Amino acid sequence: MKTGKIIITIALGLLFMPAVQLSAQSRSETNLYKKTIRKPSVKAADKFLKKYPSSVYSIRIQQMKDSLLYLDFVEKNVSRIPHEEALRLSGTALDAIGWKKDGVEHILALDGDFTLRILTPSGALEETRTLQPYTMEDAPARPVLAGPMEIVTPFGGQRQLIHFAYRNGDSEYVEALYQPEENLLSQAIFYGTPLPDGRIEGQSPEMMEGVIQTAEIAWLAGRFRENESLVALSHEDYLTDTAIQWWRKKNPKAETTATKLSFGALDPESSLVASFRKATKEKGKSVNAAQFDLRGYTVIVTQNRKTGDFALIWCEPVCRNRKTDKYLDTIYFESDGTTLDLIYYKGRTTHKIKISLPSQALRHLK
Numbered sequence: 001m002k003t004g005k006i007i008i009t010i011a012l013g014l015l016f017m018p019a020v021q022l023s024a025q026s027r028s029e030t031n032l033y034k035k036t037i038r039k040p041s042v043k044a045a046d047k048f049l050k051k052y053p054s055s056v057y058s059i060r061i062q063q064m065k066d067s068l069l070y071l072d073f074v075e076k077n078v079s080r081i082p083h084e085e086a087l088r089l090s091g092t093a094l095d096a097i098g099w100k101k102d103g104v105e106h107i108l109a110l111d112g113d114f115t116l117r118i119l120t121p122s123g124a125l126e127e128t129r130t131l132q133p134y135t136m137e138d139a140p141a142r143p144v145l146a147g148p149m150e151i152v153t154p155f156g157g158q159r160q161l162i163h164f165a166y167r168n169g170d171s172e173y174v175e176a177l178y179q180p181e182e183n184l185l186s187q188a189i190f191y192g193t194p195l196p197d198g199r200i201e202g203q204s205p206e207m208m209e210g211v212i213q214t215a216e217i218a219w220l221a222g223r224f225r226e227n228e229s230l231v232a233l234s235h236e237d238y239l240t241d242t243a244i245q246w247w248r249k250k251n252p253k254a255e256t257t258a259t260k261l262s263f264g265a266l267d268p269e270s271s272l273v274a275s276f277r278k279a280t281k282e283k284g285k286s287v288n289a290a291q292f293d294l295r296g297y298t299v300i301v302t303q304n305r306k307t308g309d310f311a312l313i314w315c316e317p318v319c320r321n322r323k324t325d326k327y328l329d330t331i332y333f334e335s336d337g338t339t340l341d342l343i344y345y346k347g348r349t350t351h352k353i354k355i356s357l358p359s360q361a362l363r364h365l366k
Contacts, residue, residue, distance in 0.1 A: 025056065033057040042068050073158050076103045081121060083148065089123035097149040097162065099180055108162065108180060110149065112142060118180075133166075134174045134187040141169030152177075154219045161216075165223075170194035171202070173230060175220040186216035188223075190230050192241070193296070201231040203238050237295065239270035244297055247315045254362065255316055261360045266301065266310035273310050276301040285337025287357065291328065293318050298328050300340070302357070313355060314342065326351060 025033075029052050036044045037060075045065035049058055081098030090096035090109035096119075099106045106126065107119040118127040133143050146165040153160055154177075162178040172191040178184070192202015206213060206221040213221065224230050233241065243264050250262040266272055272294060279290035279301075287302040300314035319327035326346035333340055338358050344351040352365040 029055055029057070033061070036061060037064065040064050040068060042072075070158075077101060077158070077160065079105055079151075081105060081107060089119060089121075090117070091123075093117070094143075094145050094166075095149045095164065097151065099151075099162070101181065108149070110145075110164070114143060116178075129183055131178070131185050133168065134176075134189045135168050135172060136189065136191045137168065137172070140172070143168055143174075146173065155215060170198075171200060173200055173224075173227075175223050177216045177220060186214065186220065188217055188220035190224050190227075192231075192233060195231070199229045199231055201233060202241075203233050207232075234271070236269060236271040236274060239267045240272045240295060243267070243270060243272060243312050244295065244299070244315055247312050251315075254314070256364075258362055261313065261355065261362050263360055264312040266312055268310065271295075272299065272301055272312060276303065276310065282332055282340075284333040284340070284357070289313075289331060289333070289340055291331045300331060300342070313340075313357070323347075 032048055032051065033055070036048045042065055045061050045068070048055075048061050049065070052058065055061075077100050079098030079100040081100075083097060086096040086098050086107045086109070087093070089107055093109035093111050096107055096109040099108050099118075105121045107121065107123070109117040109119055110131075111117065114131045114133050116129040116131055117125060118129070120126055133140065143166040146167050149162055149164045151160050152163045154163075162180065163176070164178070165173065165175050167173050171194050172189060174187055174189045176188075177186045179186075188204060188206040190200060190202055190204045190207075192200050195201055204221060204224055205211065206217050207224060224232075243266055247262070247264045250264070251258060254261060275292055275294050276290050279292045281288040281290050284302075286306060287304050289300055289302045291298070291300050293299075296318055297315050298318050299312060302311050302313055303309070304311075316328070319325050322345075324347075326344050328342055329345050330343045331340055332343075334354075338356060340355045340357060342353040342355065344353070354363040354365065355361070
């Protein structure tokens with residue numbers, strides 16, 4: 001809608017509002033009111049409100065002033081550059097959006113390396129900024145936008161921010177708010193295990209209880225709760241996934257050339273411990289051990305019978321095809337009660353791993 005048409009609409013709307021009892025108003029007050037709505041302006045509204053602050057007309061005049069201020073803001077700060085035009089002028093950018101500030105049009109173009117280019121409406125480069133992707137990985141996948149960039153006003157008023165979301169591979173989803181004037185990027189991440197249907201089962205540091213958040217981060221984290229493609233982990237599974245990730249990071253060559261292991265202490269509230277309690281146990285000299293599959297991994301968990309402490313001593317991906325791949329079939333303690341044997345099968349061949357629980361030593365036997 002053109003600005004002139006909007007002003008006319010406001011004026012007509014005010015003119016045809018239900019009449020009030022004019023007899024209680026002075027002639028000068030009524031005349032100034034009529035003059036103000038015939039030629040609406042912020043200056044005229046301020047003049048009336050200053051002269052007649054308690055007038056019956058003051059509410060209408062204030063509404064007119066607010067509408068005019070909003071129109072002025074829109075005219076100065078709402079871009080008229082279509083998304084398709086911004087994207088065309090930005091070249092190879094992931095996405096681009098029109099941005100207008102103080103009456104001047106710009107284009108914000110986000111590139112694949114998270115460089116933000118600020119362009120003129122004709123596509124000429126004005127400025128380059130570097131944004132930092134949010135990731136939990138040491139070597140993250142290249143960000144891919146999960147939706148178009150958009151201008152939002154999540155906190156009311158006239159504060160406009162750029163919103164966008166992206167994925168780092170299959171296991172991380174990030175919501176972001178960018179403030180161009182301050183060059184400030186606020187982000188919240190949801191990360192975990194990718195599911196076959198494309199969803200992510202995991203957690204977000206920004207959603208944890210007791211975390212102090214800015215208004216921007218709280219708004220972004222709130223979007224995670226509304227996103228059906230994100231499945232929040234239970235506390236028990238979160239503890240399990242954390243323990244498994246720790247073990248895998250500490251023992252990267254356990255299945256091949258490692259000669260020593262690092263066992264991981266387990267929180268009694270983890271689902272690893274809950275599954276251990278239900279599993280068949282092997283009894284050693286001072287511990288009980290159990291082998292089972294959980295959350296995509298074949299694990300061995302032990303419990304010290306004296307202290308009650310639980311430990312994750314072995315962890316490997318679940319075998320997907322027992323007809324062609326090696327898989328862990330059984331475990332048992334040797335006569336010393338401290339050496340645990342792991343028996344593997346692959347077709348008709350067998351393989352054995354020995355783990356010394358006291359020394360955490362590891363041996364691969366053919």
